[in-house]
Amino acid sequence: MTYRSNLEKSLSEGRFTLTTEIGPPKGADPLKIRDKAILLEGYADAYNITDNQTAVVRMSSLAGSMILLQMEMEPIMQMTCRDRNRIGLQSDVLGAAALGIRNILCLTGDHQSFGNHPAAKGVFDIDSIQLLQMIKNMRDTGIFQSGDQLLAQRPCVFLGAAANPYADPFEIQVDRLRKKIDAGAEFIQTQSVYNMEKFSRWMDDVRSQGLDKKVHILAGVTPLKSIKMAERMKFHVPGTDVPNPVYERIRTASDPTKEGYQIALETIRELKNLKGIHGIHITALFWEEIIPSLVRESGLYIRK
Amino acid sequence: MIITKQKNFNELLQNIGSKPVFLVGCTQCATLCHTGGKDEVLALKEALVAKNIPVSGWAVLDPACHQMNDKRMLKEHSAELNSSAKVLVLACGNGVQTIARLLSEKEIIAGTDTLFLGEISHVTEFNKQCVLCGECLLDLYGGFCPVSQCPKSMLNGPCGGSSQGKCEINSNVECVWDRIIQELKKRGTLQTLSIIQKPKDWSKAGEMNRRI
Numbered sequence: 001m002t003y004r005s006n007l008e009k010s011l012s013e014g015r016f017t018l019t020t021e022i023g024p025p026k027g028a029d030p031l032k033i034r035d036k037a038i039l040l041e042g043y044a045d046a047y048n049i050t051d052n053q054t055a056v057v058r059m060s061s062l063a064g065s066m067i068l069l070q071m072e073m074e075p076i077m078q079m080t081c082r083d084r085n086r087i088g089l090q091s092d093v094l095g096a097a098a099l100g101i102r103n104i105l106c107l108t109g110d111h112q113s114f115g116n117h118p119a120a121k122g123v124f125d126i127d128s129i130q131l132l133q134m135i136k137n138m139r140d141t142g143i144f145q146s147g148d149q150l151l152a153q154r155p156c157v158f159l160g161a162a163a164n165p166y167a168d169p170f171e172i173q174v175d176r177l178r179k180k181i182d183a184g185a186e187f188i189q190t191q192s193v194y195n196m197e198k199f200s201r202w203m204d205d206v207r208s209q210g211l212d213k214k215v216h217i218l219a220g221v222t223p224l225k226s227i228k229m230a231e232r233m234k235f236h237v238p239g240t241d242v243p244n245p246v247y248e249r250i251r252t253a254s255d256p257t258k259e260g261y262q263i264a265l266e267t268i269r270e271l272k273n274l275k276g277i278h279g280i281h282i283t284a285l286f287w288e289e290i291i292p293s294l295v296r297e298s299g300l301y302i303r304k
Numbered sequence: 305m306i307i308t309k310q311k312n313f314n315e316l317l318q319n320i321g322s323k324p325v326f327l328v329g330c331t332q333c334a335t336l337c338h339t340g341g342k343d344e345v346l347a348l349k350e351a352l353v354a355k356n357i358p359v360s361g362w363a364v365l366d367p368a369c370h371q372m373n374d375k376r377m378l379k380e381h382s383a384e385l386n387s388s389a390k391v392l393v394l395a396c397g398n399g400v401q402t403i404a405r406l407l408s409e410k411e412i413i414a415g416t417d418t419l420f421l422g423e424i425s426h427v428t429e430f431n432k433q434c435v436l437c438g439e440c441l442l443d444l445y446g447g448f449c450p451v452s453q454c455p456k457s458m459l460n461g462p463c464g465g466s467s468q469g470k471c472e473i474n475s476n477v478e479c480v481w482d483r484i485i486q487e488l489k490k491r492g493t494l495q496t497l498s499i500i501q502k503p504k505d506w507s508k509a510g511e512m513n514r515r516i
Contacts, residue, residue, distance in 0.1 A: 081456075086503060108463050111455050111473045122456065126503045129460035133500060145503055164464030169485055172462075175498060179460065183500055191464060238465035238472035 005102035006074045007046040008158040010279075011187060011216040016272065017279030018300055019076060019189065019218055020291055021048040022068070024059035033059070033067045036288050041073060043295045046103055048189070048281070051078040055115025062092055065101045076160065077101050080109025085125035086134065086145050093135055097155030105160040105189065106131040129183045132159055136184030161185035163217075165202035166195065166241035174205040181215045188215050189281040192222035194233070194263075195241040196270055203276050212276030219271045222283045223290055224250055224260035261290060268298040305423065306333040306396040307430045308340070308416035316348075316392065317355060319413045324358040326381070326388040326410075328403055330368035330395035337430055339416050340368075340394025348394065348415070360388035368399030374406055385410070420452070438508030444501065446487035451504065453480035459501040 003009035010017045020040055025032035033049075040047065049064040065075035077096055079089065096104065108128040112120045126134065126145075134145045139157060142150045161180040165173055177188065193199045199219070206212050224230045224242075230250040234242035246263060253259035271277050280300065284290050327345050334340030342364050349359045361384025365374050378385065385391070390411045393400045397418040404412040420432040435452040441459070442449055451457050455473050462481030465472025469482040488494045 108456055108458060111465075113455075113473050124456045124458070125506070127456065127458040127460050127463075129500055130503045134503070162464065167462065167464040168466050168468055168479075169482060172485055172494075172497070179498060179500060182498075238467060 004156050004158045005046065007076065007103050007187070010045045014278075015045075016300065017216070017218065018044045018295065019046050019048060019279065019281045020044040020288075021050060021281075021283040021285070022064065022288070023050045023053060023285055024061065024064040026056070026058050028059065030067050033064050034071065037068055037071055037073055039288055040291055041071070043292050044282075045279075046074040046076050048076045048078055048105060048283075051080045051107070051109070052083060052115070053078075053110065055082065055110045055112045055117070055120075057116060062096055062099075062101070065096065066099055069100050074103070075101055076103040076105050078105045078107060079131065080107045081124055081126050081128065081131055082109035082112060082122050085123050089126070089131060090134065090138065090144055093138060093155050093157070094150075097153075097157055102156065103158045103160065104135060105162070106135065106185070107162055128161060129179055132161055132180060132183035132185055135159060158186055159184050160187040160189060162191070163188045164191040164239050165199050166191055167239050170198075170202075173202060174209060174211070177206065177211055177215075178209065181211060185215055187278075188217045190217065190220045191239060192220040192233075192283065193267055193271065194224075194246050195243045196267065197243075198241065200274065203274055207276045212278075216278040217276060218279040218281040219274070219277050220281045220283065221264055221267050221271070222285075223264035223287065223294065225257055225284075225287045225290075226260070227251055227256050230256070230260070261294065264294060265298050268294070268300070272298075272300075305336060305421070305430070306398065307337050307419045307422045307432075308334055308396050309337075309419060310339045310344070310394065310416050311414070313351065316413070316415060317352075317357075320352070320357055320390060320392065322357060323389040324360045324387055325352065325390045325392050325413075326360050326385055327362040328368060328391060328393045328395065328399075329362070329364040330366075330399050331364055332367035334368070334395045334399070334416065335364070336424060338428065340364075340399075344394055348392075360384045365395070365399070365403075368393065368395035369402050371402055371406065374402060378406065436509065437504070437506070438511060439505055441501075441504075444496070445484045446491060446493075448480050448484045448487060450480055450484065457504075459504060 022036045049061045051061040052058055061077050065077040068075040106128050112122045137143050139154050142154050163177050230247055233240045234247050250256050250259050329340040329345035345362050352359050361381050363381050365377055391407055392413040392415045393403050394415040400414045421434040422430045422432045425431055437451050466479040471477040471479045
C-alpha cells in the first residue's frame with residue numbers, strides 16, 4: 001500500500017496519531033517557522049500550517065508548508081475560502097502538490113471582521129464542503145470545478161476538514177460531518193475539547209452512524225495558559241465551549257498556567273480512551289514550547 | 305425595496321459647498337425608508353437654508369430611476385435647475401445615476417448610501433434579503449437566502465460559529481442557517497440539506513442590461 005503522506009500512513013495503520021500547529025509569522029522571516037519547527041520536531045506526525053488564521057495577515061500557508069518540507073517535516077497546509085476564489089484555490093492546490101505538499105485541510109475560514117483588515121472584501125466564492133469536493137474531483141477524476149480537464153498530473157493530496165461539536169444547532173453537527181466525508185474529507189480535526197461530556201455525546205452519534213469507520217478523527221486540545229485566555233475562550237471566541245467547572249479550576253488555581261496544563265493532560269488521557277478517536281490535534285498558539293512535555297507526559301508516542 | 309441611509313449632514317455640507325443646490329427625492333424606496341421622500345427633502349432644505357446655503361428648488365421624482373418620468377417632471381423645474389450649480393439626490397445609487405445622466409451639465413451629489421435589497425419589517429426597520437445574484441436558490445432553503453444573509457454566503461452551512469441562533473460576527477444578527485434548519489425541520493424536509501450544493505454560478509450575476 002502506498003500512502004500519499006505520512007499522516008495518511010499513520011492513521012491508516014491504526015496508530016494513535018498526533019498533529020500540531022505552527023502559525024506563520026506576521027513578517028517574512030523564515031526562521032520564525034524554523035524555530036517553532038525545531039521545537040516541535042518529533043512530537044507530531046504532521047504539522048498544520050495555518051492560513052491567515054483569524055483573518056490576520058501572515059506569511060502564506062503555502063510558503064510556510066514549503067519551509068517545513070525543506071526541513072523534512074510534514075506539513076498539513078490549511079486552506080480557507082475567505083481570500084481566494086475557486087480559480088486562486090485550485091491554482092494553489094496544483095502549486096502545493098507540485099512542491100510536495102501532501103495534506104490539505106479545507107476550511108471556510110474566519111470572517112474578515114475578526115482580523116486586522118476588517119475593511120477587506122471577503123471572497124467566500126465557495127465553502128469548505130465545496131472546497132473538499134473540488135480538490136477531490138481534481139485528484140480523483142482529473143477535472144477542475146468548471147468541468148475543464150487537468151492536463152498534467154493530478155494533485156495527490158490527503159484531504160482533511162474541521163468539525164465543531166460545540167456549534168449550534170447540535171443536532172445537525174453529525175449530519176454536517178457526514179456531508180464533509182461525502183465531499184471528500186479523509187481526516188477530521190475537531191474544535192478544542194473542554195466540554196468532554198458534550199464531545200462524548202457527539203462521538204456517540206458519530207459512532208452510531210459508523211462515521212468513525214469512514215474518516216479518521218483527531219480530537220482538538222488547546223491548553224489554557226492563563227485566566228485571560230480561559231476568559232477569551234469562554235466568552236469571546238466563537239464556537240468554543242469552556243464549561244464552568246473547567247473555567248473555575250483555572251480561575252481559582254494558585255498557578256493557572258500549571259492548572260491549564262494539567263487540564264490538557266487529563267483531556268488527552270480521556271480522549272485517548274474514547275472509542276472512535278484516532279489521534280489528537282494539539283494547538284498551543286503562542287505556547288508551542290509546552291507541546292513536547294505535554295506529548296511526553298500524556299504517554300503519546302514520541303517520534304524522535 | 306432598495307434600502308438606503310442618508311449620508312452624514314456634515315459630509316453633505318462639505319460636498320455642497322456654498323453654491324446653490326437643487327434637491328431631488330424619490331417617491332418609492334427612498335420615501336418608504338425615510339431617506340428621500342417629500343418629508344426628508346424638505347427637512348434637508350430647511351437644514352441647508354439654516355446654514356445659509358441657497359436651495360434653488362426641489363422635486364420628488366416618481367421614481368428617480370425612471371428616465372422618462374424624470375425628464376417630464378424635471379421640465380417643470382428647468383428655471384430652478386438653471387440657477388443651481390449642483391444637484392443633490394436623495395435616492396438610491398440607481399436613482400443618482402439616472403439623474404446624473406439626465407443632468408450631465410450639473411455636479412451630482414449622492415445624498416445617500418445604498419445598503420441592500422431588503423424587506424420592511426416595521427415602519428423603521430429593514431432587513432437585508434437579496435444581493436441580486438442572478439440565480440434564485442430560495443427553494444432549497446425554505447425561503448431564507450444564505451447567499452445574502454450568511455456573511456460567508458455558505459451554501460452548505462452553517463459554519464462552526466453559529467451559536468444559539470446568532471451569527472458569530474455579530475450577536476445581534478440572526479444566523480440565517482439556524483432559521484433555515486428550523487424552517488426545514490418544521491416542513492419535515494431537513495434531510496434535503498444532506499445534498500451537497502455545488503458552487504454557485506456567479507456568471508449569472510454579471511448581466512449588464514435586459515431588453516424585453
